[in-house]
Amino acid sequence: MRVQLNASNRSYAFEVKHGESILYAGMRHGLELPYGCASGTCGTCKATCIAGTCHSAWEEAPGLRVGRRDGDAILMCQATPRADSTLAVAATVYQSDPGVCAPSYRSARVAERRLLAPDMMALALELDAPMTYEAGQFVAVEVPGIPGYRMYSMTAFQRGAARLSLLVKRKPGGALTDWLFQEACVNAAVKVFGPLGRATFSPACGKNLLVIAGGSGIAGMMAILDRAAQEGYFARYRAAVFFGVRKWSDRFYLSEFAALRSSFPDRVSIDVALSDEDPSSNASDEFPALRFHRGLVHDVARTVMAGNYASTRAYVAGPPAAVDVALRYLLRDAKLSPLEIRYDKFG
Amino acid sequence: MARTFVCKVHDVEADSLREFEPRPGHKVCVIHSGETFFACQPTCPHEGVPLCEGCVDATTLTCLEHLWQWDLRTGAPLGLAERPLTTFAVEIEGESIYLGE
Numbered sequence: 069m070r071v072q073l074n075a076s077n078r079s080y081a082f083e084v085k086h087g088e089s090i091l092y093a094g095m096r097h098g099l100e101l102p103y104g105c106a107s108g109t110c111g112t113c114k115a116t117c118i119a120g121t122c123h124s125a126w127e128e129a130p131g132l133r134v135g136r137r138d139g140d141a142i143l144m145c146q147a148t149p150r151a152d153s154t155l156a157v158a159a160t161v162y163q164s165d166p167g168v169c170a171p172s173y174r175s176a177r178v179a180e181r182r183l184l185a186p187d188m189m190a191l192a193l194e195l196d197a198p199m200t201y202e203a204g205q206f207v208a209v210e211v212p213g214i215p216g217y218r219m220y221s222m223t224a225f226q227r228g229a230a231r232l233s234l235l236v237k238r239k240p241g242g243a244l245t246d247w248l249f250q251e252a253c254v255n256a257a258v259k260v261f262g263p264l265g266r267a268t269f270s271p272a273c274g275k276n277l278l279v280i281a282g283g284s285g286i287a288g289m290m291a292i293l294d295r296a297a298q299e300g301y302f303a304r305y306r307a308a309v310f311f312g313v314r315k316w317s318d319r320f321y322l323s324e325f326a327a328l329r330s331s332f333p334d335r336v337s338i339d340v341a342l343s344d345e346d347p348s349s350n351a352s353d354e355f356p357a358l359r360f361h362r363g364l365v366h367d368v369a370r371t372v373m374a375g376n377y378a379s380t381r382a383y384v385a386g387p388p389a390a391v392d393v394a395l396r397y398l399l400r401d402a403k404l405s406p407l408e409i410r411y412d413k414f415g
Numbered sequence: 416m417a418r419t420f421v422c423k424v425h426d427v428e429a430d431s432l433r434e435f436e437p438r439p440g441h442k443v444c445v446i447h448s449g450e451t452f453f454a455c456q457p458t459c460p461h462e463g464v465p466l467c468e469g470c471v472d473a474t475t476l477t478c479l480e481h482l483w484q485w486d487l488r489t490g491a492p493l494g495l496a497e498r499p500l501t502t503f504a505v506e507i508e509g510e511s512i513y514l515g516e
Contacts, residue, residue, distance in 0.1 A: 134464060135459065160497065403472070406477070406494050406495050407495070
């Protein structure tokens with residue numbers, strides 16, 4: 069099917085494969101379409117079908133309830149054309165810069181899985197063709213027999229990666245994560261679309277990094293810190309990392325953080341916030357290089373940062389409500405410009 | 416047309432935003448920042464997210480959905496915002512807040 073997309077600056081036309089979402093098709097053709105989660109929850113990719121027919125794979129997608137309630141609005145990430153169609157998008161759309169890796173489909177195999185915490189798992193996918201992505205990006209993963217893509221962030225940075233390291237949080241009642249949490253998924257074939265996501269890091273930003281993440285939101289941050297470490301970024305700049313989990317038993321990545329601290333003791337700080345209980349008395353014995361707090365991760369960040377926000381770029385990831393309170397803090401207390409804030413809200 | 420009563424001064428806490436419907440079908444977002452009150456359209460001109468869920472710092476209003484910002488004194492877009500905000504003149508008489516002519 070052919071889709072014509074009328075953006076506020078110009079229009080584009082591209083082919084959409086049978087059953088493919090309009091968002092993925094447009095991005096495959098190198099368009100910088102508006103999107104956030106690429107999975108139906110944020111509402112950023114909202115568009116209006118003004119001619120033709122578009123079918124929505126998920127009629128109750130939460131993203132349709134964000135903001136304006138247009139009866140005929142669709143989410144490009146959930147919509148497939150049933151006939152040649154014309155869409156209107158109330159945003160400026162440019163083509164990708166030359167050299168940017170347009171996302172594409174790949175076949176992959178589950179190569180390895182490792183439980184990090186009761187509901188958190190490291191998953192390695194072996195790709196049929198290497199993928200180059202930016203630090204902080206994620207991929208969409210579809211598994212056999214369970215329709216729809218789920219988004220998982222890469223936790224390491226590598227150019228031309230043949231293997232993707234992902235972090236998967238178990239969702240209660242989630243068919244896909246239930247499947248991934250079984251040993252039987254190893255060696256299974258999966259489908260991957262990506263890379264996706266704009267909360268990315270390049271050393272060219274030349275700022276100190278302030279990282280605030282709750283739970284699995286830390287995944288993309290690990291790739292950002294990985295790239296910064298690989299590139300010698302901490303020779304000039306600092307990173308203050310604030311990682312929130314509910315309880316001590318939910319902790320993960322603490323050994324990785326301790327290793328990062330020992331490599332860059334004067335440049336990288338790690339503060340772990342437990343929202344639901346006091347830190348275990350032996351937390352500091354076990355991880356002397358890390359600091360532990362009781363509290364919400366953005367509150368801990370506010371206290372520890374104590375007004376030191378000169379030349380700072382902030383990265384925030386977590387559930388939407390947690391990201392919103394962190395954004396308020398960064399705008400009102402830290403006085404950061406939105407141009408220096410990158411964030412991912414996921415449901 | 417005469418000015419329109421919106422709310423009482425104490426209805427909007429300091430450094431907060433609240434939506435009112437001073438006339439049926441006409442909503443407005445009232446912002447209390449420091450000592451000053453502002454009023455603007457109730458939803459973000461981007462995707463219609465209620466601006467009362469946003470955040471104010473001095474004269475800058477931010478919609479937390481995509482961090483569009485405006486200068487509340489003029490409605491002019493700042494930073495990432497692509498469209499201006501409709502603002503309304505605010506008059507305060509005693510404890511009452513009115514939208515001006």
